[in-house]
Amino acid sequence: MTDSFHLTPPGRASLDALCRRIAPIAYEGREEAVDLAAAVERRLASGDHALARQVAALLAMFDHPLAGMLTTGQPRRFSALSAEAQDAALRSWEESRVGVRRTVFQALRRLILSTYYALPQAGRAIGYRGPLHRRAPEVPWEGPLSGVASDDEPVARMTTAWDDTRSHPAPRDIPPGVVEGHQLGPETAVRAGVCVVGSGAGGAVVAARLAECGHDVVILLDSITRGPRPTPPRARRR
Amino acid sequence: MTPRLYADAGTRATRDLSVSILQGRVVGGGTTVNWLITLRTPEWVLDEWARDHGAEGMRPGEMAPVFDLVEREVHARTVPDDAHSPSNRALLDGARRLGWRAGAVKINTRGCVRAGTCGLGCRHGARQGAAEVYVPRALRAGARLYTDVRVERVEVVERDGASRGGAPRKRVRATVLDRASGRAVGRLTVEAPIIVLAAGAVGTPAILLRSGLGGPAVGRYLRLHPTSAVVGEYDREMYGAAGIPLSAMCDEFVRGERGYGFWIECPPLYPALASSVVPGFGARHRAVMERFPRLAPMIVLIRDGADVTASNGSVRVDRRGRPVIRYRLGDADRRTLIAGIKATARLHLAAGAREAITLHARECRVRSETELALIERQSYGPNRLALLSAHVNGTCRFGTDARASTCTPDGRVRGAAGIYVADGSLLPTALGVNPQETIMAVATVIARRIAEDHSTG
Numbered sequence: 001m002t003d004s005f006h007l008t009p010p011g012r013a014s015l016d017a018l019c020r021r022i023a024p025i026a027y028e029g030r031e032e033a034v035d036l037a038a039a040v041e042r043r044l045a046s047g048d049h050a051l052a053r054q055v056a057a058l059l060a061m062f063d064h065p066l067a068g069m070l071t072t073g074q075p076r077r078f079s080a081l082s083a084e085a086q087d088a089a090l091r092s093w094e095e096s097r098v099g100v101r102r103t104v105f106q107a108l109r110r111l112i113l114s115t116y117y118a119l120p121q122a123g124r125a126i127g128y129r130g131p132l133h134r135r136a137p138e139v140p141w142e143g144p145l146s147g148v149a150s151d152d153e154p155v156a157r158m159t160t161a162w163d164d165t166r167s168h169p170a171p172r173d174i175p176p177g178v179v180e181g182h183q184l185g186p187e188t189a190v191r192a193g194v195c196v197v198g199s200g201a202g203g204a205v206v207a208a209r210l211a212e213c214g215h216d217v218v219i220l221l222d223s224i225t226r227g228p229r230p231t232p233p234r235a236r237r238r
Numbered sequence: 239m240t241p242r243l244y245a246d247a248g249t250r251a252t253r254d255l256s257v258s259i260l261q262g263r264v265v266g267g268g269t270t271v272n273w274l275i276t277l278r279t280p281e282w283v284l285d286e287w288a289r290d291h292g293a294e295g296m297r298p299g300e301m302a303p304v305f306d307l308v309e310r311e312v313h314a315r316t317v318p319d320d321a322h323s324p325s326n327r328a329l330l331d332g333a334r335r336l337g338w339r340a341g342a343v344k345i346n347t348r349g350c351v352r353a354g355t356c357g358l359g360c361r362h363g364a365r366q367g368a369a370e371v372y373v374p375r376a377l378r379a380g381a382r383l384y385t386d387v388r389v390e391r392v393e394v395v396e397r398d399g400a401s402r403g404g405a406p407r408k409r410v411r412a413t414v415l416d417r418a419s420g421r422a423v424g425r426l427t428v429e430a431p432i433i434v435l436a437a438g439a440v441g442t443p444a445i446l447l448r449s450g451l452g453g454p455a456v457g458r459y460l461r462l463h464p465t466s467a468v469v470g471e472y473d474r475e476m477y478g479a480a481g482i483p484l485s486a487m488c489d490e491f492v493r494g495e496r497g498y499g500f501w502i503e504c505p506p507l508y509p510a511l512a513s514s515v516v517p518g519f520g521a522r523h524r525a526v527m528e529r530f531p532r533l534a535p536m537i538v539l540i541r542d543g544a545d546v547t548a549s550n551g552s553v554r555v556d557r558r559g560r561p562v563i564r565y566r567l568g569d570a571d572r573r574t575l576i577a578g579i580k581a582t583a584r585l586h587l588a589a590g591a592r593e594a595i596t597l598h599a600r601e602c603r604v605r606s607e608t609e610l611a612l613i614e615r616q617s618y619g620p621n622r623l624a625l626l627s628a629h630v631n632g633t634c635r636f637g638t639d640a641r642a643s644t645c646t647p648d649g650r651v652r653g654a655a656g657i658y659v660a661d662g663s664l665l666p667t668a669l670g671v672n673p674q675e676t677i678m679a680v681a682t683v684i685a686r687r688i689a690e691d692h693s694t695g
Contacts, residue, residue, distance in 0.1 A: 022519040025527075047247050048420070090519060094599050095622075102599070102621035103255045110514040113523065117513035126530040128479055128509050132353035133361045141323040141481035142352045149349065154315040155482075156349040156364070177377040181386025181414045186424045188414075192382075193694070195410050195430040197389050197445065200267020201677035202661030203436030204368035204376065205308075209685035211379035214694035218428050219376065219383040220412055222437075223242075223263050 005045040005052045007059065010079075014063035015040060017079040021086045022109055023116045025125065034122075040115045055111065058104050062093075192218035243271050243359060245440065252551075252565045256620035257462060258514075259563065260628040261438055265385075266369025268438075269674055270359050272628065273484040273506065274345040274367075276314035277671040278305045279679070282497060290546070291666035292638035292647040295683055304679045312346035312678070313366045321352065323481025325504040325534040328470065330486050332589030338490035340502075345482065346674075354480040354506050368678075387412040387426050389441075390559070391449040392433055394654060405431040405656025405692065432656050432692055436681070439630040439663035443553045443644075444561040446634065451654050452644045459635050459642070460551030460565060461668040462627035464575060465539045467505065467515060468582040469526065470591030476534040478507030491581060492670045498544035498570065500578030501670065502585060505537050515624045517597050526595060536585060538578035539629070541670035544570035547642075553633050567625075572618050580613045597624035629673050631662035649684040656692075660684040 007015060016037040020027055026036040044052035061067060065075045074081075078089060093105035116122050123130065129138055137143030144156035174180065193216035196207045203219065211217040244250070245261040252259070262268040284301055287293035308314075319342070322330065333340030350364040359365070377383060389412045396406035407429055414424035435442045439460070446452035470476075483506035491499045509530070516526045526533070543550065551565030567575065583594035583604045596602040598616045603609075616623065636659075637643030640652060645664055651657040660681040662673055669676055 022523075024520055025524050047249075051246075051249065087520060094519075099254060099620055106255050106621050109519055113513040113516075113519070114510045117527070118510040123509045126509060126527050127477075128530065129477075131355045131358070131361070132351065132480065133355075137480075139475070139477050139480055141321075141477075142354060144349075144351050145318075145320060152315060153318050154313065154345045154347040154350050154364075155318065155321050156351045175374065175377050177381060178383045178385065181384075181417060181423070184384075184387075184414050184424050184426060188424065188426045190382075190384075190426065190428045192428055192430040193692075194432040194434060194688070195408075195428045196434040196436060196660075197410065198267060198436035198438065198441065198661060199265050199373055199383070200262065200368055200436060200438065200661065201269050201674045202267075202664075202681040203434065204266065204269075204372035205678050205681035206434050206436060206658075206660045206685045206688070207376040207381050208372040208379065209682060210688060211376045211381040213689050215432075215689070215692075217376060217379075217381035218430065219373075219381055220387050220389055220410065220426075220428065221265060221383060221385045222388040222415070222441075223386065 005049050007041055007056055010063060011056050011059045012037060012041070013079045014059045014077070017086060018062070018108055019112050021083065021090060022112045026116050026122070034116070034119060036112065036116055039119065040112060043115050055107070058107055061104060062108065190218060192216050194218070195220065245438075250440070250563075252563045254620050257464060257565050257625045257627050259440070259462070259630060260626065261440065261630060264359070265373060266367045268628070269367030270365070270369050271357055272367070272674060273356050274347060274365065275484050275487070275503070275672045276309060276312065276344040276346045276675045279676040280492070280670055282493070283667065283669055286497065287666055291636060291643070293636070293666070294647045296680070301679060304682050305675065308675055308678045308682065309344070312371055313348045314344040314346050314675070316344050317342045317482060317485035321482060322485050323354070323478065323483070323504070324474070324476040325478050325536065326482070326484070326486040328472070328476070328534055328589035328591070329488055329502065329504055329536060329585060332585040333488045333490070335588045336584065338488055338585075340486060340488035340490070342486050343484070345485065350482065352480070352482050354483055356483055357506060357508065357511070384426060386415045386417055388415055389437065389445055391445060392451065392657065393449070394451075395429070407431055408433050408656065432658070432688060434658045434660050434684075434688070435634075435651075436659070436661040438661055439633045440553050440561050440563060442659055442661055442663040443633040444555050444559070446644070446651065447555045448559050451651060451657065452634065453640060453652050455635070455642050455644045457553040457633050458549045459543075459632045460549070460553060460563070460630070461543050461632035461665070462551065462565060463539045463629035463668055464542055464567060464571065465537050465626045465628070466575065466579055466597050466623060467535050467537045468579060468586060469516070469595045470534045470536065470586035470589070471529055471593050471595065472532050472534055472591050475531050477531050478504075478534055479509075488585065491578070492541065494541070494574055496544065497670075498541050498574060499670070500538050500540045500574055500581070502536055502538050502578070502582050505535050507533060507535050515597055515626065517599055517624060518601065522601060534586070534591070536582050538575070538582045540571055540574045540578055541668045542568070542571045543632070543668050544568060544574065546667070566620075567618070576614060576618065580610050583610060583613060598622060629662070629669070631665045631668065631673060634659045634663040635666045636664055637666050648687050658684055658688060
């Protein structure tokens with residue numbers, strides 16, 4: 001799915017104009033200025049292409065001269081309007097009495113803003129410090145507390161300095177019993193006593209309880225991006 | 239946010255995008271990416287289930303030992319007083335000044351280092367969710383786990399006349415997916431007499447609908463705990479991207495009128511998620527985001543479904559079998575939401591916030607008690623206020639009325655012997671508390687019932 005999704009040149013122009021009005025912070029010529037429209041397009045191309053095509057259709061709708069007629073009274077493309085007229089057009093979509101127009105506005109707004117604010121330079125611009133596994137604690141409400149750890153509490157306490165080895169647990173082996181999709185051939189047939197679909201708060205609990213009372217359980221899972229992580233050795237927790 | 243951990247890469251929403259839906263799509267499901275709060279189902283909700291929905295074996299006295307067991311297994315422990323983040327401290331302080339009931343909650347961690355990145359899964363080995371506790375237990379007891387397989391449908395091979403004295407055989411048809419591209423690369427068929435559907439309250443009804451099973455109520459009665467937020471701006475650093483995200487709650491108003499009220503909690507504040515819920519665009523949006531370190535968000539969640547006979551929302555499947563989610567706030571639920579947003583703004587002001595910003599598309603900032611009326615004057619139609627849901631349930635609910643419930647009170651899908659539902663979709667009403675402990679406890683009850691119904695001999 002990463003091969004071929006590109007916006008048309010007018011779609012790209014429309015997206016670029018939207019990005020400049022929705023997230024102007026991205027374009028303020030410091031050394032960290034970004035091409036936000038390109039970042040959005042890359043994000044679309046890396047995901048579900050059906051969704052990307054829907055977004056492309058929304059952009060086309062947004063940039064259509066008739067949409068300009070509705071919002072500004074002028075049959076002009078969004079990308080051809082002045083900045084003030086673009087802002088007015090965006091506000092008219094944002095607060096439109098027509099539900100579909102509010103939906104289109106929110107879809108494009110969220111896509112653009114969440115793409116920008118996921119960039120490391122955007123985080124830095126607003127004072128986001130990044131996750132704790134890449135740095136030492138900087139505010140008093142993060143990191144282990146001081147004192148002696150107790151099993152009656154959910155939190156870590158330490159009498160020594162921050163030990164960042166626990167932020168980097170050793171890579172896991174795939175536990176016995178797990179079969180990953182790439183290990184399967186084109187056709188696989190399996191028999192079981194119980195087939196559990198899902199491994200969340202419901203499925204994992206049922207699977208564990210039935211397996212523990214002797215049922216032959218198969219669990220099916222539609223993804224695996226992060227498996228069970230081993231609890232770090234107690235020694236590290238002090 | 240790591241999109242790969244969430245359903246539809248984090249973009250799941252109702253069809254009109256009016257409610258964004260965060261559902262974990264990873265080993266452990268939502269319990270791998272949630273904010274860890276471990277709460278029992280309120281007793282008055284369990285009483286309601288027994289009285290109005292025919293629940294069996296789920297009365298408060300029967301559930302108490304199940305909750306004890308689950309809490310022991312997931313290491314649920316109350317967050318100590320010196321561990322709260324500034325947002326949670328503000329919630330506790332504000333509630334105390336207003337005389338509202340609030341307190342520290344239990345979270346399911348062991349040695350939590352308060353990183354605050356729980357929504358990305360725990361990098362620190364502290365979380366004690368389904369993936370850390372129950373999946374390894376299942377595997378140690380001999381279960382097999384197949385990953386990267388999407389279940390398409392369940393086929394009932396024998397209508398009746400069970401072959402081996404047990405339930406009739408079924409076939410689960412699944413597609414094997416290539417992990418990188420998501421493309422179908424193979425097929426997996428599992429034949430078993432007992433099927434337990436626990437694919438979440440979007441996935442489970444979608445499977446039943448694709449299978450033609452479950453009757454007229456499948457996918458209906460969607461409950462979401464619709465959630466909005468009020469962002470407080472403070473004069474001091476609140477930095478909500480770190481610290482235990484959710485360590486305190488205010489449940490003063492949860493019983494509301496006739497049991498359908500709201501409660502208030504703190505979420506973590508990550509830049510990308512914050513940017514999509516902070517309203518507006520351009521200079522207005524940026525003015526809020528630039529105050530990131532001094533912002534403290536609080537969320538208000540409503541126990542939806544006050545009009546108990548109305549469905550309000552549904553999960554259907556389109557021609558390609560993909561889920562389509564619809565939801566509309568009922569009138570009574572909308573009034574609860576408005577009251578909840580007002581109360582949350584008051585809580586911020588009582589805690590010393592300089593201003594409280596709602597998520598309305600039309601700018602709404604409250605700087606004093608007298609300005610709270612602004613909140614009532616806002617519009618509450620779809621996409622006029624950011625709404626989120628991380629608690630999806632009810633779409634295969636149990637009950638005694640076959641037209642209004644998919645499952646019988648003991649968790650079986652009607653008309654399909656040996657098919658059970660054991661996830662949030664089974665819950666007959668919204669809960670009024672975050673659902674993970676309820677789902678684990680109800681799944682325990684269902685598992686025991688399956689074990690009684692089907693011996694392993």
